Amino acid sequence: MKSRRLHQLFGFAGWRLGLVVLAALGVFGVFAEWIAADMPIYLEFEGKSYVLPALTHHAPFREGARSEEIAAVLGPGDRAVWPLFRSGPTTETTTRMAGASAAHPLGTDAFGRDVLARLVYATRASLALGATIALFAVAIGLLLGCFSGALGGVFQGLIERFVEIVSVFPAVVAIALVRALEQRPSVASLVLVVTAVQGASIARLTHVLVIRTLAEEFAVGAKAMGASPLRIAFRHVTPHLVAPLAVAAVFAMASAVLIETSLTFLDLGVPAKLASWGEMLGEIRWGAGPWIIVPPLLALAFTVGALYAMADALRRAFER
Amino acid sequence: MLRHALRRLLWIVPILIGVTLASFALLSYLPDPADDPALLGTLTAEQLASLRRARFLDLPRFFNQKPLDVAGRVEQALLRIGIDDGRADQARADLARLGGAALPHLLPRLDALPPAARARVAVALAPVAERMGIASAEAVDPRLAVAFWNRFWADRAPDFRAASARRAVRRFAQHASATREGDVVELDTYALDPIMLLLDELASPSSVGTAEWAQPDVRLGAIVRLIGAAAHVTRREDKLAPSASERDALLGIRRWRDWWLVHQSDYKTHAGAARFVAMLTETQYARWAERALLAGFGTGSESTGVLQRMEERAPLTLLLMTSALLLAYLAAMALAVLGAMRSSPRLEWGIIGASLTALATPTACLAVWAMQRAGPALGLAIVVLTLSIIASPLTQTRTLLTEIARSDYVRAARALGYGPARIVVGHALRGALLPVLALASTEMPLAMGATFVVEKAFGIAGLGEETVRAVQTHDVAWLVGLAFVTAVTVTFTSIAADFAVAAADPRLTLASLRHQRMST
Numbered sequence: 001m002k003s004r005r006l007h008q009l010f011g012f013a014g015w016r017l018g019l020v021v022l023a024a025l026g027v028f029g030v031f032a033e034w035i036a037a038d039m040p041i042y043l044e045f046e047g048k049s050y051v052l053p054a055l056t057h058h059a060p061f062r063e064g065a066r067s068e069e070i071a072a073v074l075g076p077g078d079r080a081v082w083p084l085f086r087s088g089p090t091t092e093t094t095t096r097m098a099g100a101s102a103a104h105p106l107g108t109d110a111f112g113r114d115v116l117a118r119l120v121y122a123t124r125a126s127l128a129l130g131a132t133i134a135l136f137a138v139a140i141g142l143l144l145g146c147f148s149g150a151l152g153g154v155f156q157g158l159i160e161r162f163v164e165i166v167s168v169f170p171a172v173v174a175i176a177l178v179r180a181l182e183q184r185p186s187v188a189s190l191v192l193v194v195t196a197v198q199g200a201s202i203a204r205l206t207h208v209l210v211i212r213t214l215a216e217e218f219a220v221g222a223k224a225m226g227a228s229p230l231r232i233a234f235r236h237v238t239p240h241l242v243a244p245l246a247v248a249a250v251f252a253m254a255s256a257v258l259i260e261t262s263l264t265f266l267d268l269g270v271p272a273k274l275a276s277w278g279e280m281l282g283e284i285r286w287g288a289g290p291w292i293i294v295p296p297l298l299a300l301a302f303t304v305g306a307l308y309a310m311a312d313a314l315r316r317a318f319e320r
Numbered sequence: 321m322l323r324h325a326l327r328r329l330l331w332i333v334p335i336l337i338g339v340t341l342a343s344f345a346l347l348s349y350l351p352d353p354a355d356d357p358a359l360l361g362t363l364t365a366e367q368l369a370s371l372r373r374a375r376f377l378d379l380p381r382f383f384n385q386k387p388l389d390v391a392g393r394v395e396q397a398l399l400r401i402g403i404d405d406g407r408a409d410q411a412r413a414d415l416a417r418l419g420g421a422a423l424p425h426l427l428p429r430l431d432a433l434p435p436a437a438r439a440r441v442a443v444a445l446a447p448v449a450e451r452m453g454i455a456s457a458e459a460v461d462p463r464l465a466v467a468f469w470n471r472f473w474a475d476r477a478p479d480f481r482a483a484s485a486r487r488a489v490r491r492f493a494q495h496a497s498a499t500r501e502g503d504v505v506e507l508d509t510y511a512l513d514p515i516m517l518l519l520d521e522l523a524s525p526s527s528v529g530t531a532e533w534a535q536p537d538v539r540l541g542a543i544v545r546l547i548g549a550a551a552h553v554t555r556r557e558d559k560l561a562p563s564a565s566e567r568d569a570l571l572g573i574r575r576w577r578d579w580w581l582v583h584q585s586d587y588k589t590h591a592g593a594a595r596f597v598a599m600l601t602e603t604q605y606a607r608w609a610e611r612a613l614l615a616g617f618g619t620g621s622e623s624t625g626v627l628q629r630m631e632e633r634a635p636l637t638l639l640l641m642t643s644a645l646l647l648a649y650l651a652a653m654a655l656a657v658l659g660a661m662r663s664s665p666r667l668e669w670g671i672i673g674a675s676l677t678a679l680a681t682p683t684a685c686l687a688v689w690a691m692q693r694a695g696p697a698l699g700l701a702i703v704v705l706t707l708s709i710i711a712s713p714l715t716q717t718r719t720l721l722t723e724i725a726r727s728d729y730v731r732a733a734r735a736l737g738y739g740p741a742r743i744v745v746g747h748a749l750r751g752a753l754l755p756v757l758a759l760a761s762t763e764m765p766l767a768m769g770a771t772f773v774v775e776k777a778f779g780i781a782g783l784g785e786e787t788v789r790a791v792q793t794h795d796v797a798w799l800v801g802l803a804f805v806t807a808v809t810v811t812f813t814s815i816a817a818d819f820a821v822a823a824a825d826p827r828l829t830l831a832s833l834r835h836q837r838m839s840t
Contacts, residue, residue, distance in 0.1 A: 161331075165338040168807045172769035173799065176791040247715070251679065258682050262773050265684035266788050281682045293685055304680040308672070 008317045014309035021306035025299065029124035036117035038067045038088040040080035054088075066091060087114040089121040089275040099291060106295060110286040118275040119295045126277040127303070129187060130253035133194050137252045138245055140199035142238070145206020149214070150233035159203065166200040171259055176268035187274060194259055198252035205248060206241060213237045243315030250307040257281070257300055325815050332811045339803045340609050373582055376604045387598035389590040393418055394425045401444060402437040412444040419448045419553060420508025421587040424480045427473040430466060442466045451553060452506045479503075480510055489514040492549070493522075493542040494532070501549070509553050512587045515546050516580050522546075523573045536566070543569045547576060581610060626801045629786060634805070637782035640698070641764065641771045644705035649760050651706065652713035653749070660721040660748060661740045671718060679711035683770045687777035701778045708774070709767045717756055724748045757817040764813070765806050 009015045034041055039054035039061075050056070061070055067086035074080060085105070087093075093112035100107050106115035148159040171193055178189035210233055213219055222232045257278045264282020277296040284293055386392070393414065400411035415422060426445075430438055442465035449459040454472070458464040478484065489511055492500040504511050522533065522543050533539040544560045551559045556579070560572045590598040600606055659671050687704050694700055724730060725748060733743045772784030783802065790798035 161334055161338060164335050164807075165342060168335070168339055168765055168803055168810065169342075170765055170768040170772070170787075170802075170806075172772065173787060173791060173802070177799070244719075251712070251715075254679050259769070261682040261684050262769055265773055266776060266784070268788060268791055278682075281685055284685050284688045297681070297685065301677070301680045304676055308676055 005317050009313055012313035012316060015313035018306035018308075018310035018313070021302050022310075025123055025127060025303060025306075028120055029127050032120045032124050034083050035120050036085040036087060036089070036114065037083045038065060038070070038086065038091055040070070040082050042079075042081040044077075044079040045074070046078070085114065085116060087117050089113065089117045091117075097289065099289075107289075107291040109280075109283055109288060109292050115280075115292055115295065118280055119299065122275040122277050122280055122296060123299060125187075125274045126257055126300075129191065129276065130256050130303075133191055133198065133256045134249040134253040136191070136195045137198035137202055138249050140195065141202025141204075141206055141248070142241070142245065144199070144203035146210055146230070146233040146238070148203070149207045149210030150229040150237075156207075159207075163200040163203055166196050171197045171255075172262050172266065172268060175259065175263060176266075179268070190256065190260060190263075194252070194256050198248075198255060202245065202248050202252070205244060209241050209244060210237050213240050239318065242318050243311070246311035246314050247308070250304060250311055253307060254300065254304050324818065328811065328815050328818075332808065335807055335811070336804060339807055340800060341605070343800045343803060344605050344608055376582070376607045379602055379604050379607065381604045384599050384602040387585070387590060387595065387602035389585055389598070390418060390421045390587055391425045391589055393586060394422045397422075398426070398433070398437075398441065401440050402433065404437075404440065408440075412440075415441070415444045416447040418509065418586055419451065420480070420506075420510035421512065421589075423448075423473070423508075423510065424477075425589075427469055427477075430469060430473075438466050439463070442469050445469060448508055451555075452508050453502065454506070476506070479507060482514075485511055486514040486517075489518055489546070493518055493546055494538075496541065496545055501545075504549050505552060509587050512550060512553065512580075513584075515550050516577070516584075519543065519546055519573050519576065523570060523577075540564065540566065540569055543573065547572055550576060581607065626798050629798075630783070630801060630805065633781065633783050633786055636780060637771060637775065637784065640702060640705060640774065640780070640782065641767055643702050644709060644771075645760060645763060645767060647702065647706040648710040649713050649717075649756065652710060652717045653752075653756065655714060656717040656721045657744050657749065659718060660725050661744050663725075671714065675711050675714040675718075678707055678714070681708065683708035683773045684777065687774045691777050696778050696780075698778075698780075701774050701780060704777075705767070705770060705774045708770050709763070712763070712766075713756075713760070717752065720752045720756065721748055724751050727751070757820060760817070764810055768806070 028035065033039075033052055033054045037054045039052075040050075041052060043050040043053055045060055048060075053061075061073075067082070071080070085103075087104070091113060093108065093114075095104070095108050096112045097110055098104065098108045098112075104114050104116065106119065109115055109118070144159050144162075148156040174197075175189055175193045178193055214229075214232065214237065219232055219236055222236050223229075227235070257276070260276060260278025261281040264279050265285050267285070277300055280296040281293060281300075397411040397415045397418070400407050401415070415426075426441070430441065433441065439462040443460060443462050446455070446459045446465070449455045449468075456468070458468040479488070485507055488500070488503045488507060492504045504515075522539060533542070541562075544562055544564055547558070547560050551557065558572070558575060558579075560568060564572070585598075585602060601610070655671050655674070659668055683704070686708055687701075690700055690704050721744070725744075729751075730743055730748055733747050738746075771782070772787060774780075775782045775784035776788070786798065787802060790802075
């Protein structure tokens with residue numbers, strides 16, 4: 001992208017607003033250990049000092065130790081700088097399904113886990129997951145769509161068949177099957193399947209757009225100059241696809257969270273141990289109250305809104 | 321137009337093959353239940369082998385270089401009995417199991433074997449003689465057994481031919497008598513192939529109309545007798561009572577056919593071209609696909625057939641899904657038309673906001689919330705499903721209509737002085753109909769996941785409940801059946817959509833339809 005265009009982008013309120021919201025969510029995700037964790041941020045224990053022991057795993061405590069246990073063994077000479085809230089995302093307590101309190105500002109869920117802590121870590125997981133899926137899906141879709149649109153013939157036939165086969169399986173069922181294959185449930189199955197499904201639908205979109213754009217004057221001009229169809233597709237047509245693909249990427253990102261919600265709700269496959277928005281939303285299966293559902297719902301809504309505003313700004317910048 | 325439809329119909333074949341390949345690839349890597357250590361301790365090696373065999377795990381995945389038929393199995397057994405090592409007992413049991421089908425490959429060369437091996441082989445055949453009802457003291461005596469079997473073959477060799485076996489089985493099916501039963505029983509497992517062929521014929525509805533099987537009790541009696549004979553020669557317990565009903569009989573045939581699918585290579589000979597066919601069919605994939613497709617998707621892990629269960633449950637799911645899709649597209653069109661008619665930015669942002677909200681609301685949360693508020697009602701379920709799938713139709717129709725609103729013919733209509741309502745409804749909408757119809761026809765698999773969720777939340781016994789169970793119990797047949805039914809439905813609806821569009825706009829050519837197809 002030319003730097004002039006990048007500069008223009010900041011002229012749009014939508015771009016700035018979206019960037020701010022995403023950055024705020026990103027800060028939550030990046031600094032998750034500083035906001036809620038069982039381990040201190042900084043620890044001086046028996047003459048040694050540890051920085052962010054939750055990340056480095058060098059702490060002198062066993063894995064999964066509770067913050068009260070750690071506080072109890074601290075001697076008079078030891079010092080600890082604690083995070084804002086002293087509970088991790090997977091720490092289970094006996095206060096289940098409780099409302100807001102001083103220790104748990106957003107209450108606890110069906111396993112007595114702190115909702116705020118889960119939200120913070122889920123933000124990290126879901127943003128990373130969504131970004132990965134959106135990126136891969138757009139890359140695959142763009143590649144396949146350009147090839148089938150520009151070359152036609154056998155390529156188009158093959159890619160069409162691939163797209164049709166992928167889109168016949170309900171994504172939820174496909175992920176559940178892949179999860180059944182894995183020894184240990186991981187997020188890899190989710191990334192794989194959602195990328196394939198979203199990539200297929202983006203390939204469809206790209207194909208149509210490429211065919212349509214190839215008929216325009218600048219593309220015909222490039223052809224008259226002797227450019228090959230693939231060069232026209234990637235060099236001249238792709239810039240015109242930025243806006244629709246950006247919107248498609250927003251949909252792909254959201255669908256990762258939504259599919260995970262459906263999976264948890266339908267009880268399909270063991271969910272990965274990771275806290276994520278989708279997994280939190282799926283807890284409605286156990287009759288989770290609004291204090292568990294609303295935070296991830298809002299987070300998802302903000303992300304989608306911010307991304308859409310940015311995609312819209314992108315579209316306008318390219319239309320000028 | 322007809323050519324176009326035919327082309328699309330033909331294309332469904334590679335798609336379906338792709339679907340089976342994809343599901344097979346997934347499912348063949350599922351953990352083997354026989355690998356479960358808890359199970360391993362409780363089973364004997366024999367039970368384990370039969371468990372693995374029922375899942376075709378003894379076959380190669382896609383290509384069988386040396387398909388094993390009854391001749392090959394006899395060869396193996398002879399080798400082992402000849403060496404008389406630790407596995408000879410197993411080989412003897414194998415030979416007894418192969419039975420009559422093995423005799424044409426075994427008896428003519430009995431004399432060519434070394435004397436000791438010859439006697440051992442002949443004695444190993446004693447259980448076969450017992451099954452045939454010709455057991456005598458000779459058959460178990462190592463000195464006399466060889467002579468006994470040589471005599472047997474000199475007498476009976478002409479009976480062990482495909483044509484005469486077929487004739488004997490058919491005569492026995494038509495009319496019960498001790499002699500005719502004796503004829504079939506003396507063929508032992510050699511009669512299995514014609515029995516299964518005849519059972520297939522009897523199970524097909526077209527056999528009801530023929531003169532031969534016109535009377536229902538004759539037909540039922542034949543099925544009961546044939547299954548009884550098959551059970552006798554294989555020592556399986558699966559028989560039918562003489563008073564079996566039509567339904568019992570068909571279920572019995574289905575069970576036997578399923579068994580035959582797994583075990584037929586024990587009793588059939590691959591000769592000539594059949595050998596090359598067997599290289600492809602004696603594989604995990606081919607057997608699995610055969611079971612999944614030809615046997616009406618088989619029975620899966622339940623007692624009733626997959627197709628039957630699907631027929632019971634599909635109408636509710638289809639009703640839910642199609643009405644929600646219809647509603648979603650109608651609402652999306654209406655909103656998009658509204659947005660295109662008045663170019664007010666506030667309305668446009670309202671529509672965008674609505675579609676984003678719909679996009680970011682998980683179906684599960686919405687469904688549970690609605691259920692708690694208003695209780696179970698099909699209408700409500702449809703509305704919830706509509707709201708949860710409306711996001712993509714809304715965005716698509718909006719983009720389409722905005723694009724069309726900028727096109728030349730709309731500008732021309734405006735220049736002629738038409739009002740916005742007439743332009744949008746009379747001109748723009750017609751242009752948008754084609755892509756939207758095509759889109760709607762492929763939205764179905766995407767909407768399926770959401771439908772399952774709504775079904776669970778509202779306690780509707782549709783395909784979702786069964787699919788969740790199938791995934792949890794690895795019920796292959798159901799999942800492939802589901803993918804198949806979806807693929808076929810999608811293809812047919814999109815062909816119907818093409819016809820509808822062509823009817824609405826006669827200018828459309830084949831080429832344009834082909835182009836538009838990808839746009840779905």
